[in-house]
Amino acid sequence: MPSPSTALRRPLAAAAPRLRRPPRRAVLVALVALALAAGGWMWLRDSSLVAVRQVTVTGVSGPQAQRVRTALAVAAQDMTTLHVRLDALRTAVEPYPVVRDLEARADFPHGLRIIVHEHVAVGALVGAGRRLPVAADGTILRDTPADGLPAIAAPRDPGTETVLDAQTKRFVAFLAAAPTPLRARIARVYLGPRGLTAPLTAGPILYFGDSQRLAAKWAAATRVLADPSSRGATYLDLRLPERPAAGGLVSPQQSQSLSGTTTPGP
Numbered sequence: 001m002p003s004p005s006t007a008l009r010r011p012l013a014a015a016a017p018r019l020r021r022p023p024r025r026a027v028l029v030a031l032v033a034l035a036l037a038a039g040g041w042m043w044l045r046d047s048s049l050v051a052v053r054q055v056t057v058t059g060v061s062g063p064q065a066q067r068v069r070t071a072l073a074v075a076a077q078d079m080t081t082l083h084v085r086l087d088a089l090r091t092a093v094e095p096y097p098v099v100r101d102l103e104a105r106a107d108f109p110h111g112l113r114i115i116v117h118e119h120v121a122v123g124a125l126v127g128a129g130r131r132l133p134v135a136a137d138g139t140i141l142r143d144t145p146a147d148g149l150p151a152i153a154a155p156r157d158p159g160t161e162t163v164l165d166a167q168t169k170r171f172v173a174f175l176a177a178a179p180t181p182l183r184a185r186i187a188r189v190y191l192g193p194r195g196l197t198a199p200l201t202a203g204p205i206l207y208f209g210d211s212q213r214l215a216a217k218w219a220a221a222t223r224v225l226a227d228p229s230s231r232g233a234t235y236l237d238l239r240l241p242e243r244p245a246a247g248g249l250v251s252p253q254q255s256q257s258l259s260g261t262t263t264p265g266p
Contacts, residue, residue: 045082052076052084052112059116062144064096071096072114081106089114097141097161121146122175122183125154125168136176138163150175150198151188167191170211174198177214179222194239204230204248209239216241 055076057069075092084104093099103115121133124146131146152171171189185200194207208217220241224230234248
């Protein structure tokens with residue numbers, strides 16, 4: 001054990017260096033510089049030096065296209081390429097239900113490109129002498145063309161911007177799940193003895209049963225219609241997508257299943 005005198009002769013540990021506080025004047029100068037920089041940025045962000053002067057709108061078509069372009073161009077006049085307000089652009093096109101969403105890309109110093117994402121009509125509410133196009137999410141696309149769309153019976157105008165009726169929603173979801181080439185051939189959709197029913201123009205009637213497994217049923221319909229052995233069929237029974245049946249090929253009382261088995265006719 002070392003003696004007390006030996007312990008006293010040991011060198012003391014070096015003390016940690018103390019950090020010097022910056023001069024008060026330097027701190028004030030730094031704060032003033034930051035404030036000036038922030039103020040300069042705010043001034044530049046909203047100044048005429050970067051004002052939007054050229055607006056390009058793409059992605060919109062149909063009768064409302066010109067009005068949508070005009071509304072977006074007017075709204076963009078109060079913006080700069082350093083301060084694009086997407087919420088204000090969306091507000092400007094709220095009266096046009098065909099617009100689903102927007103993208104805006106600034107082209108410094110004076111350009112603004114706006115990309116419109118449109119709703120796509122999948123069917124038309126038909127009744128009382130009018131046809132109202134409806135999108136996949138149930139949005140009613142008033143003042144847009146409805147020619148050639150599958151008909152959905154709706155005796156009265158919903159009076160809203162979206163479909164609220166449960167059965168109509170079911171029809172809309174059914175059409176939205178259809179492949180585009182087949183949807184273009186559907187004349188109308190309704191509930192019949194075999195559930196969801198969709199007659200094709202110049203083609204067979206499609207029986208889907210319930211709303212379950214629509215993707216598998218539409219895939220089966222596409223496969224059957226592409227098979228030459230189904231030509232001349234008066235209907236396709238797709239209620240069991242693993243065993244779709246083309247009816248009317250042999251006789252009104254008998255149909256030949258594409259899996260090789262015979263199933264009862266309608």
